[in-house]
Amino acid sequence: MFTLRGGVAGDRPRLYHEADHQTCHHCAAYAAPSGNHQHGFPLVSVVGNNAGWNQIRFGQLSKYGQKRGDVANKLSPTRYDVIVEAMGGYGELVTQPQDIRPAMERARASVKPSCVNVILDPDIYSSGTMNQTMYK
Numbered sequence: 358m359f360t361l362r363g364g365v366a367g368d369r370p371r372l373y374h375e376a377d378h379q380t381c382h383h384c385a386a387y388a389a390p391s392g393n394h395q396h397g398f399p400l401v402s403v404v405g406n407n408a409g410w411n412q413i414r415f416g417q418l419s420k421y422g423q424k425r426g427d428v429a430n431k432l433s434p435t436r437y438d439v440i441v442e443a444m445g446g447y448g449e450l451v452t453q454p455q456d457i458r459p460a461m462e463r464a465r466a467s468v469k470p471s472c473v474n475v476i477l478d479p480d481i482y483s484s485g486t487m488n489q490t491m492y493k
């Protein structure tokens with residue numbers, strides 16, 4: 358989020374990665390770079406979109422089971438790329454790994470604040486998520 362806002366102050370290209378939980382909470386922050394730099398601000402944002410709060414979900418599934426563990430931890434597979442486009446930026450939806458780089462190159466070439474929305478498998482968990490101790 359601070360990259361998005363801080364980027365407004367400069368004109369160097371920015372690469373930004375976030376998980377969809379963050380995007381869900383603050384996607385309106387894209388309005389600041391969009392509003393200030395509609396024609397010339399190469400912000401490339403890549404969202405890892407697993408449509409969930411998996412750090413929380415993983416522990417709750419193991420503790421409470423499938424039915425209760427998914428409650429409030431699954432998000433809709435939101436089109437953050439479309440939201441950013443609606444604010445004057447550039448957006449792309451990516452569903453295949455080999456399409457990530459070309460999408461990022463097109464986002465950079467657009468010279469607009471951008472969102473490359475990469476759909477991830479919601480049932481693959483990071484090692485950090487699987488090794489967290491809070492539910493053990």
Ligand SMILES: Cc1ncc(C[n+]2csc(CCOP(=O)(O)OP(=O)(O)O)c2C)c(N)n1
Pocket residue numbers: 376377378379382407409410411412413483486
């Ligand atoms: C503002 C805020 N709300 C709630 C939390 C609690 N929280 C910790 S991890 C997490 C889910 C993170 O989801 P995401 O960043 O999309 O990554 P994932 O766990 O799916 O890999 C949440 C909700 C938090 N850290 N900050």
